[in-house]
Amino acid sequence: MRTNRGNLVEMSVMGEIAHPSVRSRSPYRITASGEPVVLPATAGITYNVRVGDSATRWVADHLEPAVTIKNPKGEGEAGENAGLNILASIGNSARVVSGAAEGETGTVTGKHGGAEHVMVDFPRETMEKMIPGDKILVHAMGLGMKLEDYPEVGVFNTSPELLDAWGIDEEGATLRVPVTHRIPAAIMGSGLGQDNAFKGDYDITMFDEDTVEEYRLDELRLGDMVAIIDTDHRFGRIYKRGYVSFGIVIHGGSIVAGHGPGVTTLLAGSGETLVPMVDSRANVAAMLGLREDL
Numbered sequence: 001m002r003t004n005r006g007n008l009v010e011m012s013v014m015g016e017i018a019h020p021s022v023r024s025r026s027p028y029r030i031t032a033s034g035e036p037v038v039l040p041a042t043a044g045i046t047y048n049v050r051v052g053d054s055a056t057r058w059v060a061d062h063l064e065p066a067v068t069i070k071n072p073k074g075e076g077e078a079g080e081n082a083g084l085n086i087l088a089s090i091g092n093s094a095r096v097v098s099g100a101a102e103g104e105t106g107t108v109t110g111k112h113g114g115a116e117h118v119m120v121d122f123p124r125e126t127m128e129k130m131i132p133g134d135k136i137l138v139h140a141m142g143l144g145m146k147l148e149d150y151p152e153v154g155v156f157n158t159s160p161e162l163l164d165a166w167g168i169d170e171e172g173a174t175l176r177v178p179v180t181h182r183i184p185a186a187i188m189g190s191g192l193g194q195d196n197a198f199k200g201d202y203d204i205t206m207f208d209e210d211t212v213e214e215y216r217l218d219e220l221r222l223g224d225m226v227a228i229i230d231t232d233h234r235f236g237r238i239y240k241r242g243y244v245s246f247g248i249v250i251h252g253g254s255i256v257a258g259h260g261p262g263v264t265t266l267l268a269g270s271g272e273t274l275v276p277m278v279d280s281r282a283n284v285a286a287m288l289g290l291r292e293d294l
Contacts, residue, residue: 003160110262189257
């Protein structure tokens with residue numbers, strides 16, 4: 001595919017490993033069936049969960065794989081943390097610039113809305129050297145990416161390295177895009193209605209057992225490429241028949257109504273141009289060679 005990659009800007013953005021926190025006086029989360037529970041959740045260094053691992057089996061809520069970073073000089077929708085979240089793209093290289101793991105490199109694998117976190121994958125031996133507060137520099141490149149021959153297709157949060165490794169095939173006027181799952185718009189929850197897809201994510205709800213079985217949602221892995229059918233993310237996340245949006249699974253499942261494994265948007269456009277092709281290997285860990293065991 002012809003792209004404008006030669007005109008894209010590569011910039012430095014910085015984050016620090018975020019410490020897990022509790023946002024309220026009560027640690028309880030209420031399940032979709034009304035049960036109060038206390039679980040591990042977002043942020044920190046998650047030693048035993050990386051992209052390529054299950055997105056659904058962990059005893060946790062919104063679990064973020066490997067290393068979570070944010071910039072403490074901005075919260076929510078403004079400031080340096082918003083710059084980190086918008087400029088960083090999936091597949092960007094990240095380098096540790098402080099602490100015992102200084103010099104080690106990883107890869108950006110997710111952007112979590114609400115928490116406004118960026119996730120970076122590292123081998124476990126690197127994570128063992130890290131502590132919350134260590135600084136990580138991301139070589140951010142991808143914002144503004146366009147497919148020269150498909151101007152109607154929106155590209156978001158996608159590095160040139162990821163696009164090259166994805167295995168998208170051109171066939172006539174269509175792009176055949178590898179995914180592990182096709183997901184119906186009807187079960188998408190938190191994130192619907194956001195006015196842009198340049199950061200954050202969109203949750204797959206998994207509370208209907210028949211739907212989970214029909215679409216094999218219990219097999220979802222962190223880092224899986226997925227197609228969300230009848231949605232259009234080009235100008236915000238909406239339901240639109242005949243359109244399809246592609247993304248990457250970036251955090252784990254949830255017990256809370258309206259929530260579940262999160263998907264950061266990568267491509268969006270007409271279903272006549274973008275055609276999902278189911279391929280079990282369509283996971284960022286395999287595509288970018290992040291793990292030797294996949």
